[in-house]
Amino acid sequence: xxxxxxxxxxxxxxxxxxxxxTVTAVNEISFEIQEEEIVGLVGESGAGKSVASMSxxxxxxxxxxxxxxxxxxxxxxxxxxEEGPDGEPRKREDMxxxxxxxxxxxxxxxxxxxxxxxxSLNPVYTVGNxxxxxxxxxxxxxxxxxxxxxxxxxxEVGISDAAERYEKYPxxxxxxxxxxxxxxxALACKPNLIIADEPTTALxxxxxxxxxxxxxxxxxxxxxxxxxxxxDMGVVADICEQVNVMYxxxxxxxxxxxxxxxxxxxLYTDALLDSMPRPDRTVERLKAIKGVMPSAIDPPEGCxxxxxxxxxxxxxEQTHPDLRDVSDDANIIHRSACLKxxxxxxxxxxxxxxxxxxxRQANTSAGTxxxxxxxxxx
Amino acid sequence: MSILRYAIDRILQxxxxxxxxxxxxxxxxxxxxxxxxxALYADQALGEESIRALEERHGLNESFFERYLSFMxxxxxxxxxxxxxxxxxxxxxxxxxxxPTLMLTLSAFAFAIVTAIPLGAIAASRRNQSPDHLSxxxxxxxxxxxxxxxxxxxxxxxxxxxxxxxxxxxxxxxxAPGHYGFDSQLELYVQTVQSLLLPMxxxxxxxxxxxxxxxxSEMVETLQRDYIQLARAYGVSERTILRKHAFREAQxxxxxxxxxxxxTALGGSVVIEQxxxxxxxxxxxxxxxxxxxxxxxxxxxxVLAAIxxxxxxxxxxxxxxxxxxxxxxGGE
Ligand code: SF4
Numbered sequence: 001x002x003x004x005x006x007x008x009x010x011x012x013x014x015x016x017x018x019x020x021x022t023v024t025a026v027n028e029i030s031f032e033i034q035e036e037e038i039v040g041l042v043g044e045s046g047a048g049k050s051v052a053s054m055s056x057x058x059x060x061x062x063x064x065x066x067x068x069x070x071x072x073x074x075x076x077x078x079x080x081x082e083e084g085p086d087g088e089p090r091k092r093e094d095m096x097x098x099x100x101x102x103x104x105x106x107x108x109x110x111x112x113x114x115x116x117x118x119x120s121l122n123p124v125y126t127v128g129n130x131x132x133x134x135x136x137x138x139x140x141x142x143x144x145x146x147x148x149x150x151x152x153x154x155x156e157v158g159i160s161d162a163a164e165r166y167e168k169y170p171x172x173x174x175x176x177x178x179x180x181x182x183x184x185x186a187l188a189c190k191p192n193l194i195i196a197d198e199p200t201t202a203l204x205x206x207x208x209x210x211x212x213x214x215x216x217x218x219x220x221x222x223x224x225x226x227x228x229x230x231x232d233m234g235v236v237a238d239i240c241e242q243v244n245v246m247y248x249x250x251x252x253x254x255x256x257x258x259x260x261x262x263x264x265x266x267l268y269t270d271a272l273l274d275s276m277p278r279p280d281r282t283v284e285r286l287k288a289i290k291g292v293m294p295s296a297i298d299p300p301e302g303c304x305x306x307x308x309x310x311x312x313x314x315x316x317e318q319t320h321p322d323l324r325d326v327s328d329d330a331n332i333i334h335r336s337a338c339l340k341x342x343x344x345x346x347x348x349x350x351x352x353x354x355x356x357x358x359x360r361q362a363n364t365s366a367g368t369x370x371x372x373x374x375x376x377x378x
Numbered sequence: 379m380s381i382l383r384y385a386i387d388r389i390l391q392x393x394x395x396x397x398x399x400x401x402x403x404x405x406x407x408x409x410x411x412x413x414x415x416x417a418l419y420a421d422q423a424l425g426e427e428s429i430r431a432l433e434e435r436h437g438l439n440e441s442f443f444e445r446y447l448s449f450m451x452x453x454x455x456x457x458x459x460x461x462x463x464x465x466x467x468x469x470x471x472x473x474x475x476x477x478p479t480l481m482l483t484l485s486a487f488a489f490a491i492v493t494a495i496p497l498g499a500i501a502a503s504r505r506n507q508s509p510d511h512l513s514x515x516x517x518x519x520x521x522x523x524x525x526x527x528x529x530x531x532x533x534x535x536x537x538x539x540x541x542x543x544x545x546x547x548x549x550x551x552x553x554a555p556g557h558y559g560f561d562s563q564l565e566l567y568v569q570t571v572q573s574l575l576l577p578m579x580x581x582x583x584x585x586x587x588x589x590x591x592x593x594x595s596e597m598v599e600t601l602q603r604d605y606i607q608l609a610r611a612y613g614v615s616e617r618t619i620l621r622k623h624a625f626r627e628a629q630x631x632x633x634x635x636x637x638x639x640x641x642t643a644l645g646g647s648v649v650i651e652q653x654x655x656x657x658x659x660x661x662x663x664x665x666x667x668x669x670x671x672x673x674x675x676x677x678x679x680x681v682l683a684a685i686x687x688x689x690x691x692x693x694x695x696x697x698x699x700x701x702x703x704x705x706x707x708g709g710e
Contacts, residue, residue, distance in 0.1 A: 107612035119604035169702040
């Protein structure tokens with residue numbers, strides 16, 4: 001990894017203050033995105049991926065708030081806190097104001113593509129109207145220039161009769177075409193980073209393949225970095241270089257894509273991989289991940305995955321593993337948050353395995369330590 | 379399909395509706411006890427003979443169907459029948475009375491729209507803050523207070539106590555200034571506005587309250603859409619988001635509500651005309667019912683139904699015009 005990443009996130013924590021209690025949607029995550037790199041953020045829905053990605057733009061709705069961490073983009077501070085004189089955290093001086101975020105970061109430095117292309121365009125304005133508005137705003141060019149730029153980009157993303165389609169309304173486009181429009185919109189603003197939040201999930205497989213190819217071509221051509229948010233390991237394998245696996249608000253594994261797939265170091269990643277079809281493995285049937293993800297309102301203590309982990313031991317219930325480099329190759333950084341690895345030094349081997357019975361208890365009353373009924377053979 | 383073809387089609391479709399309305403009104407009115415002759419000559423003791431003669435003259439002795447058919451035949455020629463009480467044609471009666479009613483209803487709607495839309499939008503953008511709470515109180519007051527009571531309160535405060543505005547009667551802008559003893563056209567208009575202010579507010583308050591709540595909830599919903607979040611992510615200012623991105627889609631339901639509420643407002647104007655002593659269609663309708671002047675009642679009902687139906691058609695056309703997703707061929 002180079003020492004000067006495009007974007008770096010340190011200990012980012014986002015909480016939602018709801019009537020039912022505080023929900024930690026993102027729990028002290030750290031990752032980096034290098035120039036011209038596609039970084040994956042993977043996990044099941046509810047893992048906190050979208051919240052994490054939108055917090056990079058400081059766009060968290062309603063009762064949610066970034067409560068901790070530092071986000072740096074190039075040489076600018078998108079978010080940072082310090083301790084004020086009253087002991088309460090306050091904004092650090094170098095943190096950008098809301099107005100600076102809006103005019104200097106959103107769109108022109110970091111753009112987004114959302115999951116649902118049907119919902120991402122305003123139905124009562126023409127596609128061209130919206131493209132032109134965003135391009136004009138973020139590139140500081142005239143309306144006319146924005147228009148020709150928009151048409152050029154539409155052509156670039158493979159829309160034929162671009163000038164004619166420019167005048168059409170979103171409902172006159174198919175889902176795949178709309179997603180192309182949104183990609184054109186993002187690229188036309190000339191950002192250095194694009195956050196793509198499950199951009200192909202709503203599309204069918206053939207269209208998804210086309211869009212992924214298109215993104216790869218354009219990424220090479222424009223040198224844009226991507227943060228690719230998805231639940232689909234297949235998509236990750238296709239386009240990502242660096243991968244972050246999220247579970248219940250935590251990043252549990254972080255490594256280059258090949259190491260994630262062929263040298264998996266976290267049992268949740270294993271489970272995710274087992275649940276997807278892979279060309280390099282033939283299996284009788286795909287295994288769904290056992291159990292459901294616990295609620296973020298009342299997360300399990302210890303390793304967040306222990307309620308579903310096939311290798312969970314009693315120590316997993318007591319110790320929350322942080323993300324540590326467990327790579328045996330000095331050239332590769334491969335981080336995992338699993339106590340099985342020696343580096344955690346918590347005597348995993350000596351701890352008794354959890355039975356289904358104790359796990360079920362942990363499931364129903366997350367956090368309470370149960371020491372009885374152990375030692376059953378597994 | 380051109381918008382003109384569409385409009386003509388929709389108008390033709392209203393004809394069966396209007397025929398239905400006329401038949402029902404005719405039926406109900408015939409079921410009412412009392413008749414115009416005895417109401418008209420209540421203070422004179424008429425003999426059997428003269429009653430029959432009068433009935434014959436006005437065609438009241440014919441069968442229900444005969445009367446309905448001749449009424450409909452008249453309609454086709456723009457003739458709404460003959461008022462026995464006023465001794466003139468219903469058409470001309472309605473025409474002379476339509477001006478004040480239209481002026482009152484339209485201004486009430488203008489008042490409701492002009493106040494409700496910005497207030498609702500502000501309430502939505504400051505959700506659960508003081509402007510939102512205030513709008514909720516105003517709306518609750520507006521929808522739960524009968525318009526005649528609002529009218530009476532307005533009269534008590536602004537006409538009787540403060541003496542700022544007239545308590546009743548309308549100054550018609552289409553009359554000559556001299557008719558009211560005014561010197562200039564300008565004075566006439568000023569007086570028109572002054573005389574219209576209180577009845578307009580009285581009639582418009584409920585519409586305003588309703589529209590404001592709908593505007594608020596539509597805006598709240600629209601503001602949560604992905605395309606709004608996308609606009610934010612591209613650095614569009616909150617002001618532009620509110621004015622451009624959220625506003626237009628949020629107005630679509632408002633158009634429907636306004637269209638459908640024309641009938642409510644016309645109904646409301648019957649009461650308000652009474653309170654403010656305005657010689658409109660509503661007042662004419664009430665006295666016609668009292669006098670059992672059925673031709674007038676039927677005629678007015680039909681005119682109101684026609685206005686309502688036309689309102690709905692205009693709504694449809696406006697909707698199709700504003701929402702690009704609606705095609706004029708009927709389907710989506
Ligand atoms: S720490 Fe324990 S529970 Fe968590 S993944 Fe590793 S083995 Fe499983």
